[in-house]
Amino acid sequence: MNWITNYVRPRINSIFSRREVPDNLWSKCDECGTMLFHRELTANLNVCTQCGHHMAIGPRERFEALFDGGVFVEVDVPEPLADPLHFRDQKKYPDRMKAAQKKTGEKEAMLVAEGEIGRTPIVAAAQDFDFMGGSMGMYVGNAIIAAAERAVKRKRPLILFAAAGGARMQEGILSLMQMPRTTVAVQMLKEAGLPYIVVLTHPTTGGVTASYAMLGDVQISEPNALICFAGPRVIEQTIREKLPDGFQRAEYLLDHGMLDRVTPRTELRAELITITRMLLGLPPAVAGDLPAPETVSAPQVTKADVAVDKKAPGGK
Structure with a gap:
C-alpha cells in the first residue's frame, strides 16, 4: 500500500465517476437564505417551510x-x-x-x-x-x-x-x-x-x-x-x-x-x-380536500344562455 493506491487512484476514480447534480433540485429562500428541496417547496405552494416567506x-x-x-x-x-x-x-x-x-x-x-x-x-x-x-x-x-x-x-x-x-x-x-x-x-x-x-x-x-x-x-x-x-x-x-x-x-x-x-x-x-x-x-x-368532479368539460350552453345572447346587442 502506498500513496498511489491510497490517494491517486481513488482521486482519479472520483473524477471519472462524478455525477452532475441538476441545478433545479434546490431553491434558496429570498428571506432567510434556507436551501429548500424543490418538491417540498412545491408541495407547500412556494411558501418557505422555515420562515413562512411567500415566494411567487x-x-x-x-x-x-x-x-x-x-x-x-x-x-x-x-x-x-x-x-x-x-x-x-x-x-x-x-x-x-x-x-x-x-x-x-x-x-x-x-x-x-x-x-x-x-x-x-x-x-x-x-x-x-x-x-x-x-x-x-x-x-x-x-x-x-x-x-x-x-x-x-x-x-x-x-x-x-x-x-x-x-x-x-x-x-x-x-x-x-x-x-x-x-x-x-x-x-x-x-x-x-x-x-x-x-x-x-x-x-x-x-x-x-x-x-x-x-x-x-x-x-x-x-x-x-x-x-x-x-x-x-x-x-x-x-x-x-x-x-x-x-x-x-x-x-x-x-x-x-x-x-x-x-x-x-x-x-x-x-x-x-x-x-x-x-x-x-x-x-x-x-372539511378536507375534495376529489375532482366526476365530469369536467367545457361549459354547456343552455336554452337560457341562448335567450340571453339573443337579447344582447347584435343578437339574432
Missing part, C-alpha cells in the same frame, strides 16, 4: 391548488391589437411579448378559469407577475371583463388574484383606459348580486390598486405583500420623510382598515371556500 407562484399552479382535484376549464379571452402604438424602447413591444411568453409559457399576464372549490362553482382570474411584471394592458382588461361576463352568465362568484406592477407603458393611454373598463365589469357583478373576492399578492401596485384590485366585497391578502399605488421609495423621495416600518405591507393595511384578512397561502383555499359559501347563503362545505 404562477396562475396555473395557483389554480391547480385552488380548484377541486386541480381541475379547471380556461375561459376564452378576446385578443386585442398586438402593438397598437408601435411602441419601442430598448426593444420592440412584440419582441418583449415573445420573450415574456417564452419565459412563462403563457400568452399573456392573466389567466381566467372556472371550476369548483369545495363543490362550489366559481370563476377565477389570476395575474402572472413574471409576465412583464403582471402589467395591466388591454388583454388584462379584456380578461377581467370576460371573467365578469362569464360569472354573471353562469351566476357564479368571481375570485381574482392580483399581482402587478401597474399599467403597461407600451400601450400608453389604452392601458390606462382599462381602469374604468374593469371598474364597470366589477359593477356588473354587484348589480347581479354576485360575490367579488379579491386576493392581493406581492406586489400589487399602480393602476391595478387604483381600480379592480381594491373593489372586492372581501379583500384578502397574502402575508407581507406590498400593496400600494406609489411605492415607498417614491413617497419618501417626495415628502422627504422616513416612512413607518412595514408601511404599505399587508399587515399595516389590515391594521388601518384597508383589508379584511391576511391569510397564509396554505390556508387560503379553505378560507375562500368558507367565505364564498357564506356570501352565497350555502351551508358549510365538507
